[in-house]
Amino acid sequence: MNVIMPQLGETVEEGTVSIWHKKVGDTVVAGENLFDVSTDKVEMEIPASTSGELLEILVQEGETVAIGVTLAIISDGSKANEELVSATSEGEKNSSNTRSQSTNRSRIAKEKINKRDSKGNPLSPVVRRLLADNNISPDDLNGSGSGGRITRGDVLSYLNNNLANTSNGQKIVPFDSVRKLTAEHMVRSKAISPHVLQAVEVDYFSVNRARMLLGKAWKEQYGFSLTYLPFIAKAYCQVIKDFPRINAHVVDESLILFDKVNLGIAVDLDFQGLVVPVIKNADDKSVADLAKEIWSLSDKARNKKLVPDEMAGGTYTISNSGTFGSLITAPVINQPQVAILSTDGVKKRPVVLESDMGDSIAIRPVGVLAQSFDHRAIDGAYSAAFLKRIRDYLQDEDWDIDLN
Structure with missing residues (x-):
């Protein structure tokens, strides 16, 4: 056969x-x-x-x-x-x-x-290249892979621990293939697109209430926590209908506008680069559906189980740094898309609440949403109006009803 x-x-x-x-x-x-x-x-x-x-x-x-x-x-x-x-x-x-x-x-x-190494285990092309470039014998390494196979991580760990420059304490850590591709894409994106950053603060009280009400039952049923990200993804899918120039690609001197939302979610690979799996037809999905698909694709990404089609066709990307408590991030646009959204850490902060009875101060969960956009495709007013609508949707929507 x-x-x-x-x-x-x-x-x-x-x-x-x-x-x-x-x-x-x-x-x-x-x-x-x-x-x-x-x-x-x-x-x-x-x-x-x-x-x-x-x-x-x-x-x-x-x-x-x-x-x-x-x-x-x-x-x-x-x-x-x-x-x-x-x-x-x-x-x-x-x-x-x-x-x-x-x-x-x-x-x-x-x-x-x-x-193959002296034990007969196969050496992948990237491992052989790293060994050759740094004049390392495979016999110097203990493989952590299946059957003692030497992995890229084993070589990089060896380099980090053993190739210190004795004169000034510097270490040489070569880029792996994922880092090289990421670097190439980031440099190209910054060269092609004039990046502009805008940000808004969001009061996540309504979102957090829904998360707290369902949190324990959700995790028991599905095996993972209900985070802020699927709510933000749903808000984007609802608001983008009125801002079609953002759900688009720049091609030459034209915009290609997409009726459907194929939403990219940037996933960190344990600090070894990132990939962007895509939720196809995200605008047809509920918050619960988005949460489950985000978790599923992220899990596949970290376990190297994604197939190329699951990373193709994105019309917009969300990058989530919130788990690390970042305040604001200026993400680089995922070409040829028009813009990219960053979600950052949510913390309790004093918020002024306005009402007919006067102003009051309450402690609310607050975070920043920041968007980098291509100034060739849209202007600041268009982007700012879009961010305001997302903020308002997140704050005003009755998420309890959406989830139930």
């Missing part, structure tokens, strides 16, 4: 084989991890779809091929499989007849050694 590069998403045309978990001759069991695939956005484990013996690996680690290309062949012991492998191998030999058989054997043997 042919093992092919799987369909990784509607928008993905190719993938890179990061690592093979089996070598030629190994027994493969259906459902166990066979190889890892990476794209420019995500890395995922691909399980075997059938059981048998791994007879041939046609695409080596680090090679990038199109969707549908045959990567390997698994035999179930039938004669047809043996003939298929023989034909495939013969074709490969004919296509590379400029090299001698002995040279090929030597090169292949060297590749196999370089791609």
Whole structure:
């Protein structure tokens, strides 16, 4: 049976084989991890779809091929499989007849050694690159991965602990692939879009009341806490109907306006970069639905289970730094979107309450919502009006009814 590069998403045309978990001759069991695939956005484990013996690996680690290309062949012991492998191998030999058989054997043997540590565990391309760039032997590391496999984190930890500059105490920590992609995107975004930041304070009394009323029962039923984020997401989805130029992309000198809201939620990967999974058709969902989908996508992101389609098609992004108690954040726009919203820490503060009976002071949960927007697409008045409407919606909506 042919093992092919799987369909990784509607928008993905190719993938890179990061690592093979089996070598030629190994027994493969259906459902166990066979190889890892990476794209420019995500890395995922691909399980075997059938059981048998791994007879041939046609695409080596680090090679990038199109969707549908045959990567390997698994035999179930039938004669047809043996003939298929023989034909495939013969074709490969004919296509590379400029090299001698002995040279090929030597090169292949060297590749196999370089791609595995002394214990036989495979080394992914990023691990091999980090080891080579820093002149480190895999024998110097204790792998924390499955079966003692060396991970990127193991190499970075080794660098952090052992490569101090003895003259001034500095340490060199190379960017990993996620950090490199993040850096590239951030620099490009700041170069393309003239960023402007605006912010409003929000009294979360109404939201917090709903959270407190349902908090314990919610966590018992769903296994996670009901945070402020799904309420903010719902407010955006309601308000954006009157501000279509924000739920949009900038393309050349035009705006593409979207009827539906595909809401990106920035997820931190334990301080090792971030990804932005997308809630499709978020404007059709309730607060409860948004809460469950935010939690589900965030959990998949942290466990590297996202597929590319789950990070594609976003029309607006929310970045949540509130869990760390930040006061205000100036987020960088997720290109080619028009704007991005930051939610920061919520703290108890004195708030002036106005009524027909006069002013009074109460202690309320207050936080800041800040929006960075592309000044090519909208002006300050438009953005400010949008933020005011979100604030008013969060403060005035009867969230108890929405959740029940």
